[in-house]
Amino acid sequence: MGTHHRDDCAENGGDDNGHLAKRLRPASCPISAAEIAEEFAHHDPSVARINNGSFGSCPASVLAAQLRWQRLFLRQPDEFYFHRLQPALLHSRILVKELINAADLDEVSLVDNATTAAAIVLQHASWAFSEGGFRKGDAVVMLHYAYGAVKKSIHAYVARAGGHIIEVPLPFPVSSNEEIVLEFRKALELGKANGRRVRLAVIDHVTSMPSVVIPVKELTRICREEGVDQVFVDAAHAIGSVEVDVQDIGADFYTSNLHKWFFCPPSVAFLYTKKCSASSRLHHPVVSHEYGNGLPLESAWIGTRDYSAQLVVPSVMDFIGRFEGGIEGIRKRNHEKVVEMGKMLADAWGTFLGSPPEMCCSMIMVGLPGCLGILSEKDALKVRSLLRKEFKVEVPIHYQLPKDGEVVEKDGSSTVTGYVRISHQVYNMEGDYHKLRDAVHKLVNDGFNCTMFPS
Missing domain, CATH: 3.90.1150.10 (Aspartate Aminotransferase, domain 1)
Structure with a gap:
């Protein structure tokens, strides 16, 4: 085959000879149990693996697509960098935009994982406290069951810059959303005590441990009513396990891993940033050549690294298309x-x-x-x-x-x-x-x- 059209490459990847791989089309009938077993035959058959939530799972067909992208890069890195990488990343972002019902493509960035997304949002909050946009002592509210790395990031970025951290003590075992809403309202009241303002609320969509689905749309609405400046939904487990409609939820920032419940290889996540003045001031914590050109482009090049996990979203869509519904x-x-x-x-x-x-x-x-x-x-x-x-x-x-x-x-x-x-x-x-x-x-x-x- 001669010169490739870069949009084709963006959709398909290539084999180790540089030839384009033909897109897998959804099967005419739903995938069979035997085909599912074949897709995950690389799992250790002796282990009862009932912990998909931690690291996810990637089917063989998607791993094969990832390998094609990796080999295509290694075959001619310069040509890949100048002509193939950005169109391919753009295609993945377009698919994610449609999946989460974002209003604009510029609202969707691809990053390594939800922890990286949290660092981007919390870095922005840290600057706001340091540079006077937020007053020292104003509050940031987070759930007690927030993911450990995110809790530490909140302290590392926000507390050091002068923010006051308040944890929402969620009950567990839990019997109703009303219990969560009640505790959340209490935390917001505490955050507003002594003349403080609540500048940022960090809300999980699905808490990691213990695992509970949080009523994020209702909590976001309450934040708006109570004058909270920004809402960040850490939804590491969401995409592929719960419905995600970012316009309906209404948060300023929303992130979810694509490698936990959406069959991508480790590791890739999206960060949705609602179009507003704050989103234009977000930056990737790794500063590279695209700094200042908007978060989607900054995230699309953070130096020489393996971007293949971000490029296989079309192949994941093919795999998902083989399932009924x-x-x-x-x-x-x-x-x-x-x-x-x-x-x-x-x-x-x-x-x-x-x-x-x-x-x-x-x-x-x-x-x-x-x-x-x-x-x-x-x-x-x-x-x-x-x-x-x-x-x-x-x-x-x-x-x-x-x-x-x-x-x-x-x-x-x-x-x-x-x-x-x-x-x-x-x-x-x-x-x-x-x-x-x-x-x-x-x-x-x-x-x-x-x-x-x-x-």
Whole structure:
């Protein structure tokens, strides 16, 4: 083949000889169980992998597309840089814009991950405090269950610049959105005490641990009513597991990883920045040649690196198109199955779910038998390692100090202090959850308790 049209390359990638790879078209009938198994055959078959939420999963067809992009770059880096990279990134951004219903393409940037997106937004807030746009002592509100790296970023950027940090103490287990709204309103009132203003609210769409779907649209509306300057939604788990309509949600900034629930390889995320005066002053923390040309272009070149994870969004769309109902169908089936498996585990262990089914997405929290004696985060991590090493089960575990003995097992014998966060993605089988169920039963029947771990 001779000279390639760069728009074709933007859609297709190329093979290791520089030839364009033909786009995979959606199958005429829905993908079969055997085809799904083939797409994820690179997973360790001995492991019950029910932790898609942490690192996601990438199908073989998308990995192959990524390899084609990598080889195309290595074959002729200069030609790739000058003629192929930016059109290909633009195509991915166009697809993301349509997925999230952004009003303008300039509102969508591609970055490495949600943590990078948070750094971009919080860096801007830090400058506002340092340069006098925000008053020293004004507040930034975040959820207590915000992702650990984001919480640290808030302190690293905002607290050092003079911002006052307020955490919203969300209840868990949780039974309704009203509980979350009540605590959020209390935090905003605290933020406005002593003449302060709340300058920024950082709200998770799906909290990581414990996992709960947060009513972000309602909380954003409350922020507007209460005079909060800016709203940043950290939605690392959202795209592919809950509906995302950024215009409907109404936040100023919104980010989600594409590698967790949207089948991209690690790592790529989008950052939506609603068109306003603030968005024009956002900058990527890595300063490179495109500095000052707008965040989408700044993010599209931060120096020589592997951009292939950002280029395979068209291939991911092809993969998703093979499923009945597309991404909406995948979301619905994952939600229904994780709820079914969560209830099965809770019934088997005599415990309960950490939230109602309507407050979970493709992940759900399930109480572990209290007799396991999980009394700290270290205990939770040790039990997780035990399940991985001895039983080949990969699942995160959350430690939760109960409130005044309110949460007890159905038989009333012991207090639940540990919860597994199970995920369901298209590759999971019921046997994965049975393996977890049986592993916990064995620990209970053997009389295991966390006090048996070496100190």
